[in-house]
Amino acid sequence: MTPGTSSFLDFLAAHDASLLPGRDLPGGEVPAAPTATTIVALTFDGGVVMAGDRRATAGSMIASRHIEKVFPADEYSAVGIAGTAGLAIELVRLFQLELEHYEKIEGTLLSLDGKANRLATMIRSSLPLAMQGLAVVPVFGGYDLARGEGRIFSYDVTGGRYEEAEFHAVGSGSVFARGSLKKLWWAGMDQQDAVRTAVHALVDAADDDSATGGPDATRQIWPVVATVTATGYRRVDDEALATAHREVEGVRRATRGVGGDQR
Amino acid sequence: MSMPFYVSPEQLMKDRADYARKGIARGRSVVVLAYEGGIAFATENPSRALHKISEIYDRIAFAAVGKYNEFENLRVAGVRYADLRGYSYDRADVNARGLANAYAQTLGTVFTTESKPLEVELVVAEVGTTEDEDQVYRLSYDGSVADERGHVVMGGQAEHLSQRCAERWEPGMDLEGAVRLAVDVLGTQPEGQAREIGAAQLEVAVLDRARPRRAFRRLTGPVLAELLGRA
Numbered sequence: 001m002t003p004g005t006s007s008f009l010d011f012l013a014a015h016d017a018s019l020l021p022g023r024d025l026p027g028g029e030v031p032a033a034p035t036a037t038t039i040v041a042l043t044f045d046g047g048v049v050m051a052g053d054r055r056a057t058a059g060s061m062i063a064s065r066h067i068e069k070v071f072p073a074d075e076y077s078a079v080g081i082a083g084t085a086g087l088a089i090e091l092v093r094l095f096q097l098e099l100e101h102y103e104k105i106e107g108t109l110l111s112l113d114g115k116a117n118r119l120a121t122m123i124r125s126s127l128p129l130a131m132q133g134l135a136v137v138p139v140f141g142g143y144d145l146a147r148g149e150g151r152i153f154s155y156d157v158t159g160g161r162y163e164e165a166e167f168h169a170v171g172s173g174s175v176f177a178r179g180s181l182k183k184l185w186w187a188g189m190d191q192q193d194a195v196r197t198a199v200h201a202l203v204d205a206a207d208d209d210s211a212t213g214g215p216d217a218t219r220q221i222w223p224v225v226a227t228v229t230a231t232g233y234r235r236v237d238d239e240a241l242a243t244a245h246r247e248v249e250g251v252r253r254a255t256r257g258v259g260g261d262q263r
Numbered sequence: 264m265s266m267p268f269y270v271s272p273e274q275l276m277k278d279r280a281d282y283a284r285k286g287i288a289r290g291r292s293v294v295v296l297a298y299e300g301g302i303a304f305a306t307e308n309p310s311r312a313l314h315k316i317s318e319i320y321d322r323i324a325f326a327a328v329g330k331y332n333e334f335e336n337l338r339v340a341g342v343r344y345a346d347l348r349g350y351s352y353d354r355a356d357v358n359a360r361g362l363a364n365a366y367a368q369t370l371g372t373v374f375t376t377e378s379k380p381l382e383v384e385l386v387v388a389e390v391g392t393t394e395d396e397d398q399v400y401r402l403s404y405d406g407s408v409a410d411e412r413g414h415v416v417m418g419g420q421a422e423h424l425s426q427r428c429a430e431r432w433e434p435g436m437d438l439e440g441a442v443r444l445a446v447d448v449l450g451t452q453p454e455g456q457a458r459e460i461g462a463a464q465l466e467v468a469v470l471d472r473a474r475p476r477r478a479f480r481r482l483t484g485p486v487l488a489e490l491l492g493r494a
Binding site for chain 1: 318
């Protein structure tokens with residue numbers, strides 16, 4: 001009944017901080033827990049695409065082959081997470097709620113920069129967890145309604161927030177995905193190109209990183225690929241992903257080499 | 264030494280109730296109507312920013328009349344209650360009944376213990392998967408709760424408008440019919456010609472059963488004008 005903050009996080013901390021993940025940690029080693037791996041994000045003409053593979057690993061074991069790591073943060077933004085899966089998914093749940101809570105209380109959406117800063121604060125507050133080896137590294141992308149373009153933000157474990165101009169990747173396969181995107185991305189690509197490129201980058205990452213799972217045509221498990229444009233967040237359906245995957249395979253086969261011709 | 268005047272509890276409660284009722288009757292009315300696709304809310308409100316109708320949670324909305332600062336506080340408390348509950352359990356575990364109970368406790372406590380009752384009247388509505396599962400609770404300044412069916416009018420000339428509403432409301436109305444009825448009811452006056460309220464003076468929102476997660480939607484601008492047949 002007291003007037004106060006529009007932040008759910010601040011309210012929760014004041015009301016019952018024990019509900020927040022990762023406060024009051026005991027010391028000691030943390031046993032092997034599932035880790036979520038590669039996320040790629042790239043801008044295109046009119047929005048952003050974010051894609052995540054479906055694998056989670058615990059040590060050398062595959063903990064899950066259909067985990068989802070890309071989520072809608074709100075109607076006009078998406079968040080993808082790499083790192084300790086349990087904490088990362090909780091963080092996303094809290095972040096989604098934080099944005100929705102603000103929207104309901106204030107009656108207006110946060111600016112895209114505001115959302116990105118909020119996420120940075122949340123990452124920073126889980127720094128003690130990161131120091132125990134339970135790091136969570138997100139990538140945030142969305143459509144900036146004020147500027148009319150897609151934007152991507154990357155983070156480090158200390159909560160540092162950096163805007164990326166073209167594309168970004170996080171997680172164990174990010175080195176390979178970023179290398180792939182460096183060759184595949186071009187300015188002014190359309191949505192379909194961007195979705196295919198995102199799938200291509202994940203295939204390249206899965207090729208070289210054991211913790212990244214490529215598209216699985218046998219089980220029909222496709223990466224989670226989402227687009228955020230002026231019309232909002234939309235998840236790309238399986239059929240379109242199967243097509244994109246076939247195209248990528250086609251390109252790779254045509255040049256008889258791993259990687260294939262660009263574009 | 265002077266003795267304080269003795270005031271009987273009956274008189275004390277009656278005075279407080281009269282005070283609250285007077286405050287509530289001063290404002291404009293809010294009409295809440297069930298229609299086939301959900302629940303519609305309408306009120307006369309020229310402000311685009313100071314809302315009387317708001318979203319609380321995925322399937323729950325809130326409408327209020329009375330003093331703005333008082334019901335705004337209650338609204339924020341409701342959003343916090345719902346978000347906290349949804350976060351600690353699951354989104355499916357947040358329902359209008361629990362929220363109505365929480366409001367009833369607050370209103371009842373303030374009515375009996377504070378020096379001044381809250382001059383507000385609220386509706387908490389939840390849209391279900393079918394029309395039978397819709398829930399509409401009306402809460403008064405003293406914490407009393409009524410489980411309403413079909414239609415509710417509160418604030419302003421509530422009794423008079425409620426009668427008008429009952430004459431014309433029927434189950435299974437479409438959205439257009441419901442919004443027109445609500446606006447007609449808002450425009451009626453105790454005597455003389457009914458007023459026509461312009462789309463810019465109206466605040467209209469629905470809990471739309473067909474929407475996937477967040478059912479709350481405001482109807483403004485061209486959409487509203489078209490529904491009213493004044494496009």
